[in-house]
Amino acid sequence: MKKCLKEIEEITEMQQWQKSTVYQIYPRSFQDSNDDGIGDIKGIISRLDYLHDLGIELIWITPMYVSPGNDNGYDIADYYQIDPIFGTMDNFEKLLKEAHKRDIKIIMDMVLNHTSNEHSWFKEAIKSKDNPYHDYYLFKDPVDGHEPNNWVSKFSGSAWEYVPSLNQYYLHLYDVTMPDLNWRNPELRQKIFEMLTFWANKGIDGFRLDVINNISKTKNMPDDTFETPTDDGRNFYTNGPHVHEYIHEMYRKVFGPNNFVTVGELSSTPISEAVKYTDPKREELSMAFTFHHVKVDYTNGKKWTLGHYKLTDLKSIISDWQIKMHKNNGWNALFWNNHDQPRAISRFLDDNKYRDESAKLLALVEFGLQGTPYIYQGEEIAMKNSYFTDIKQYKDHESINAYNDLLKKGTDKKTAIKILQQKSRENSRIPMQWDLSENYGFTKGMPWIKSFQKDNYSVKSVRSHSNNIFSFYQNLIKLRKTNKTLMEGSYKLLDPEDNSVYSYIRQKDDKRIMVIANFTEKEQKRTILNDCKLILGNYGNIRKTSNIVKLRPYEALMLEQ
Incomplete structure (x- = not known):
């Protein structure tokens, strides 16, 4: 890291998970150890040193329980068993042991809104x-x-x-093979608490709770009005009447006694509710995983459209969450990518000519915000969308159903594929690119889902270059753990109406950090803080005269005053 990066005394009063960076693993696409084409637990173990080198202290692993796989593991048929496609319970216990030896904690994904119909x-x-x-x-x-x-x-x-x-x-709020559970039944709740305790006793460190804010439905479940695109029933099950009561009960019986890190997936949740979920005094969840900023390119609120986003809208959404969550003692989970989202580099920036700059920009903007940052596998090497060209290349039920629905409504096949190329979650599920051999070093067998594009980005090739994306992430992870302004500082958005540049200030006492990022391929001139020093930038240096900076295409800077 550059000498100008000032190390500040490590924060002792905050929780470790507030200082750490989380790495999300989608196991079937991460690393295959037995060449059956599906990533597995042994594959994860073989890459723990890589994650430790990156600086990761928390790993979130998507579901590995027994499942028919209709929703790639989110349809659980047996909560107590590891699916044989991923390995054995012995393998999982070894994963925990090896991760903990490297001071890495493991967060398991847990689905409590529904089960598989094979349960x-x-x-x-x-x-x-x-x-x-x-x-x-x-x-x-x-x-x-x-x-x-x-x-x-x-x-x-x-x-x-x-x-x-x-x-x-x-x-079934989701796939027809995934019936919703009735949380009003106290016997069911007790069964769930017993199951969560089973995993706690295995030695895991927490849970990421899938669609947890949907577990409480309005008792009479009335018709929705359909006055807006989001009136599809969610008004009567999102953040339902007893959801906080149920989660608090889980906290008292499982989360609190085990000192767990808990992450709630809270789709369609307003800030006022997210604060309730994450305010420590309420004893519910550690942090909120919300999606408003990644729905910014939904046309009229509809996902399956060819959408375009405005930077002013993106800034407004992020800023609203930054200010109101911080003010009210809530805690954000920060992310651009996950297994349910297209790659942000393809979605918001340039994954071709300015690929390195774009990837670093996204990282710098994210790590400058208040909250716990997340890296989705491959993000640290600028992996991009899969860009599938035929519906036969897709495995995801949601994407296939959406495609067929689009055709029924009169959309031509070419446009329907373009929509999937932009919005399908399959974009982020192609195998991790470890090297440039066949199948990118993920497997020597036939991958469960194949990448059809030729790409020269991999862990090995990226890390062979100086000032690479991987090392940029390493620097940000180190910085964030030690910089009190980034951890505790207030947030202020600058120039809300600027549709080309995103700039904001974090402040703690007399320390100020400014993040400024050019979201365009055109040079931009902007005013920055007086007498500030460069902490980190994606071009490696800064071009400024007095307090005027010349931002190159997709340039991002973190400055300290």
Whole structure:
């Protein structure tokens, strides 16, 4: 790191997870150890030194439980077993041991809103209305021979599926094979607490809780109005009537006693609710994973469109969360990418000519904000969208359903593919690029999902260059752990109406840090702080005269006054 990077005394009063950087692993695409084409636990173990070298102290791993794989593991059939495609429980226990030896904590992904329809509970539930497991799920009688209400599944179509033998429908907010659980049932809740405790006893360090804010549904589950694009039922299940009560109960029985780090996926959640989830005094969750900023290119609120974003909108959303969460004792999870999002470098910037600069810009903007930063696998080497050209290349049910739905509504195939190229979560699921051999060093077998594009970016090739993206992330991770202004400082957005440059100030006492980033390929001149020094920049130097800086294409700077 440059000598101008000032190391500040390490913060002792904050929680370790507030100072750490989280690395998300999508295991089936991370590293394959047995050449069956699917990443596995042994593969993760083999890359722990790589993550330690990067500076990672927390790993979030997406689900590895027994599952039929209709939603790539988010449809859990057995909460207590590791899916054989990933390895064994012995492998998992070794992963924990090896990670902890390197001072790396493991956060497991947990799905508590729904199970797979192959779960033993559901198999019992559909046997009869009198079966004790029937009330573990949300069944409703037909209304005038039709679905109980007009709610829409996140995976397209009705959120209800008919069971002829029961003459009832069950609710599935997601895939039809993923029935929603009935959290009003105290016996179900007790079963869940017992299961969470099982994993706690294994020695894990926390949970990332999938769609956790959807677990409490309005009791009578009425029709939605459909007055806006988001009126699809979510008004009656997002941040429902008892959700905070349920999460607090989990905290008292599992999270608190085990000193867990907990991350809540809180889609469609306003800041006022996110504060409630993450205010330590309420004893619920550690941090909030929200999506408003990555929906900025949704046309009229609709995902499956060819969208375009305005930087002013992106800045406004991020700034709103920065200011109000910090002011009210909430805590943000900071991210640009994850397994459900297209690659941000392809989405917001330039993944071609200015690929390195764009990747570093995104990193610098993220790490300058208040909250815990997340890196999704491959982000540290500027991996980009998969750019699939044929629907046959897709595996993801959500994407395939959306494609078929677009065609039914009259969209031509070429446009439908362009929409998927922009919005599909499959963009982020192609295998990790370790080297430039066949299949990028991920496997010697046939990958479960193949990358069809030729790319010269890999861990090995990127790290062979000086001032590379990987080392840029290393510097940011080190900086953020030791800089009190970045950890605790207030946030102020500069020039809200500037649609080319994003600039903000973090301040703690008499220390100020300015982040300024040019989101265009054109040179921009802007005013910066007087008498400031460069901490880090994606071009390695700064071009300024007095307090006027000349920003090159996609240039980003972090400055200290």
